[in-house]
Amino acid sequence: MEGDSAQRDSTTPDDAPLTSFIPTISIISPAYDERPNIIPLTEAISRTMAGIAWELIIVDDDSPDGTAQEVLKAAQAGFPVRCIRRIGRRGLSSAVVEGALASNAEYIAVMDADLQHDESILPDMLRLLRDGKADLVIGSRQEAEGGFGGFSGKRQRLSDLGARLSALVIGSKVSDPMSGYFAMKRDTFHACIYDLSQQGYKILLDILTSSPRQLTIAEVPYAFRSRSEGKSKLDVMILAEFLFLLIEKLTRGLIPPRFVLFCLVGGLGLVFHLLILRVMWMAGAGFMSAQITASYCAMALNYVVNNAVTYRSQRLKGWRFVLGYFVFSAVCTVGAVANIGVADLVLAGAGNSWPLAGIAGALMGAVFNFGAATKLVWSQRRRPRPAIVKAMT
Ligand SMILES: Nc1nc2c(ncn2[C@@H]2O[C@H](COP(=O)(O)OP(=O)(O)O)[C@@H](O)[C@H]2O)c(=O)[nH]1
Ligand SMILES: [Mg+2]
Known part of the structure; x- marks a missing residue:
């Protein structure tokens, strides 16, 4: 193996004049x-x-x-x-x-x-x-x-x-x-x-x-x-990311690709939520306890899938994964409050229209959850993996 300047030493002597190399x-x-x-x-x-x-x-x-x-x-x-x-x-x-x-x-x-x-x-x-x-x-x-x-x-x-x-x-x-x-x-x-x-x-x-x-x-x-x-x-996720990039560009940046994924995962969570409600209803549980159980199970599923798919470039592992779950649950709980508050406001101002109020509330919840989860759960400040630090020493 021989580089352009292989004749020179690979390191420059300390007393050599300083020069800068700006390539074409x-x-x-x-x-x-x-x-x-x-x-x-x-x-x-x-x-x-x-x-x-x-x-x-x-x-x-x-x-x-x-x-x-x-x-x-x-x-x-x-x-x-x-x-x-x-x-x-x-x-x-x-x-x-x-x-x-x-x-x-x-x-x-x-x-x-x-x-x-x-x-x-x-x-x-x-x-x-x-x-x-x-x-x-x-x-x-x-x-x-x-x-x-x-x-x-x-x-x-x-x-x-x-x-x-x-x-x-x-x-x-x-x-x-x-x-x-x-x-x-x-x-x-x-x-x-x-x-x-x-x-x-x-x-x-x-x-x-x-x-x-x-x-x-x-x-x-x-x-x-x-x-x-x-x-x-x-892989298939990269192809999905390509489609999301197209959506982002077609909407002139209004809809970030990650938000689309986040909402799809939220939709999956909703289906899971309804499934658990149904099972608990069949088992004779009361509505409130079934609703709370279903909510936290859906949150857990959303968390795991978002960690593996939506935020896979910042995937949390080990104790960070556990900690992340609690932060994610707290974010979703606040998101649910924001969802209900906005829906209530829209209901009062939009002639008692349930669908409109429901959509506005859900949108508010999704946007809040996405923003807060991105900042608080999957923020990019992380430390290097210890195994690699060891390999470099
Ligand atoms: N830094 C970095 N490089 C990547 C990543 N994924 C792929 N690459 C590099 O990008 C280039 C193209 O990736 P490749 O998997 O070969 O894609 P393909 O040619 O479309 O099958 C290769 O040099 C990869 O090593 C990544 O997550 N980070
Ligand atoms: Mg390649």
């Missing part, structure tokens, strides 16, 4: 459990980017396989690579955003760490940006000369469907809006950072739909490779 392009690579791919990726980029000042920023979500240590190894070998290691966090889109925010370069590229994206088109992408031909260049898997070598038929059909749905939101024809491989001017990225959803996998779609101005987009075709090391992290 930062390549941001989100990585989770990609240890075997880090060195081959760095070497491949290094070969293709000869003559261009580049850096690679790997954004690792504290991968248990030691991805971060592998990045350090590549840096020690002289490659211009560094790692942003996030603790207690997960998520491809937010990883890309954090990596891009850490860049000082004029151009930013985003590329997977698993070698599925063909690095040899990076210089072409950069040239299009530098020549002012585009604000954003997409490495496109769907152009005629490109291909889907590494895609199964099912994945390709899913991707096609996603592209058609995305076209509704973007309102322009981009052949591969689902691509995770693209490059842009720094200004293009910074102009939309406050409007990014940062949820899920589809950061390109997020950027395209958040840009305050019409972007000039170019596409460079390439053949998508198969993964040879590690495995894909795409």
Whole structure:
């Protein structure tokens, strides 16, 4: 393994003059459990980017396989690579955003760490940006000369469907809006950072739909490779998150994706609640005791499902999980009071309309529970896992 500056020592002597290195392009690579791919990726980029000042920023979500240590190894070998290691966090889109925010370069590229994206088109992408031909260049898997070598038929059909749905939101024809491989001017990225959803996998779609101005987009075709090391992290939840991202963008940010999930889980809890009421009624219990039991059982179910699904990137474990349940129950109890209070007010002001009062109350309860649970139960301030701390010492 030999980096651009492998001839130099990997560490700089203390008395060397201070200099700053601002590359032309930062390549941001989100990585989770990609240890075997880090060195081959760095070497491949290094070969293709000869003559261009580049850096690679790997954004690792504290991968248990030691991805971060592998990045350090590549840096020690002289490659211009560094790692942003996030603790207690997960998520491809937010990883890309954090990596891009850490860049000082004029151009930013985003590329997977698993070698599925063909690095040899990076210089072409950069040239299009530098020549002012585009604000954003997409490495496109769907152009005629490109291909889907590494895609199964099912994945390709899913991707096609996603592209058609995305076209509704973007309102322009981009052949591969689902691509995770693209490059842009720094200004293009910074102009939309406050409007990014940062949820899920589809950061390109997020950027395209958040840009305050019409972007000039170019596409460079390439053949998508198969993964040879590690495995894909795409699962059904990530597909659901994609749909929620579309909803958020179609409603112009009024409905955050997590809120949709939170409400779906609430609906599940309601069904469970009614089921328990029915069982207790059949067993001859009084209404009040059945109602209280059903409420707390539904709360417990909602808590467990929200922890596993809605807030899975901040999933609580161990004693935090137990503590979280009590806070969640308290939040839901206050939410129920807010629900009844609002319903009562609406009932008085809306000509005794039960459905209207019921909907207003339920909406109030859902919004309150969502806001309070996000802030109080699943807030992102968490400590590193002890096992990883040990591995680093
Ligand atoms: N930091 C970070 N990277 C992720 C996460 N999920 C996936 N990745 C990385 O994002 C890239 C694309 O993910 P992958 O699972 O290969 O998706 P696929 O190519 O669509 O099957 C890979 O480099 C992954 O290691 C995550 O939660 N956090
Ligand atoms: Mg992949």
